[in-house]
Amino acid sequence: MWRFIDTGVGDAVWNMALDEALLNTFEENDLPILRLYRWKPSLSLGRFSDVSKSVDLDKMKQQNLSCVRRMTGGGILVHGQDISYSLILPRESLAANGVKDNYRTLCGFLINLYKKLGLNANYAGEEQLKSKTSDICLAGTEKYDIVINGQKIGGNAQRYTSKTLFQQGSIPIKIDKPLFEPVFLEDSGLKNAVTLEQLESLVTYRQLTQLIIEAFCKTFDINIVSHSLSLTEEQKVEELITQKYGKESWNLYGK
DSSP, rough: EEEEEEEEEEOOOHHHHHHHHHHHHHTSOOOEEEEEHHHHHEEETTOOHHHHHHBBBBHHHHTTTTEEEESSOOOBBBESSSSEEEEEEGGGGGGGHHHHHHHHHHHHHHHHHHHHHHOOOOEEEGGGGBBBBOOGGGOOTTTTOEETEEEEOOEEEEEOOOSSEEEEEEEEOOOOOOEEEEEEEEOOSSSTOOOOTTTOOOOOHHHHHHHHHHHHHHHTTTTTEOOOHHHHHHHHHHHHHIIIIOOHHHHOOOO
């Protein structure tokens, strides 16, 4: 049994503060968590992203975009017309096969989701695609990135604590490329990345949410129970916004 939380549309700061609040308040005997959520138009930066190298901050403001730094690694990712997910589970629930194999295991539900939509999804490594590093998520390719017809779709990133594994990722319905392209100082990857709209897989947010849940439950042979946020979790979110995610020093410089 997993705890399921659907928090709808939130701003970037609130979304990332909530992810960390859920991780920080997760106890050993708690149900694992699947959270689904959406974003107002924004950028999320990887934990170690150098925003000055990759993003024109003046252009970002002109485009009325916000940005937030995630607690996970990975590159800079655009949001606004995607559904994101977060997973929180005990590390001991996965075989001790290393970070890369854990990606393969946990991203299995995404492969099944895309196949359920009639799309030929696979891992980049199994398509023999060359690895490419970039500080921008969609411009880089790693072994267990998901590709459809050789083109990358979405992105996923992890964070480990001593007892817990946290993974988050994005499933793009479409991307407003004219909105985001001007803010990047280097290859954004947007021209080559694909979305469900481009692949003519036309689904609403509600339909996609239901398909994600179905693929997740079937892939891992689990059931979910819907929960709202607890008072403790809500209070932790506000604390993290005040102390961390609401601060430019964190979001732009990781300090």
